[in-house]
Amino acid sequence: MNRAIAEKRGRRGEAMAAWFLRFRGWRIVGARVKTPRGEVDLIARRGKTVAFVEVKMRSKAIDLATAIDAYRLRRVAAAAEILLPKYGKDTENMQIDVILVAPWRWPHHLQNVWHG
Template sequence: MGLTGGQAEERACRYLKGLGYEIVARNWRCRFGEIDVIAREGDVLVFVEVKARSANRFGGPEGAVDPTKQRRLAAAARRFIQKTGAELPARFDVVTFVGDSIRLYRDAFRID
C-alpha cells in the first residue's frame, strides 16, 4: 500500500529538514490552490509539491506536476509572497515517493 498525502508530506518535511531546509508552512491554501510545503533553504524561499505513487507503472509522480499544476502553484506562491511580504528569491522543488524511494527535484520548474 502506498503513502497517503499526509504521510508523504510528513516524510517529505523530515527529509527536507535533514537536508537543512527550515519548514515555514504546510498545506498553505488560497483561492489559487494549495502549496504542500513552504520552506527556506538558506536565503531562498522554496515552494514544494509532494507527490506519491505506490508504483511507477503509470508514470512517475513527477509527471503529475504538469504545466497547468505549475501555473496554479506559481499563482499560489505569488499570493503567499504578497500576503507575507517575503522578499527572498524563490524556487519550486518537487519531492516524489515511489514505494519507499524518495527523490528531490530541486528547482524543478521555472515560471516566467
C-alpha cells in the same frame, strides 16, 4: 481509489517530504497552505531561499514519471505569488520545487522546476 485513502496517502507523502527537507537543512515554515489560486503542500526556507514545494506520492515508483505536469506547476506558482510577501520576507531567491515520493525509496527532490 477512495478519497479518504488518497488523502491519507498524500499526508504521509508530505510528512516524508518534510522530514527529507529538514534532513537536507531546510526549515518548514508552512504546510498545506491554501490560497484562492491553489494550495502549496510545503513551504521551506534555507538561508535566503524560500521554496514552494509540490509533493507527489505514488504507490509505484514508475507512476512518478507522470505525477507532475505544467497545470499543477502553474497552480503552485500562482499560489506562491500570493504567499511570497508573507513567507518570502528577507529572502533573495524564490523557487518552485517538486518532491516525488514512493514506498521504499528516497524522496526525489527536483529543485527550481518552474520558470514561467
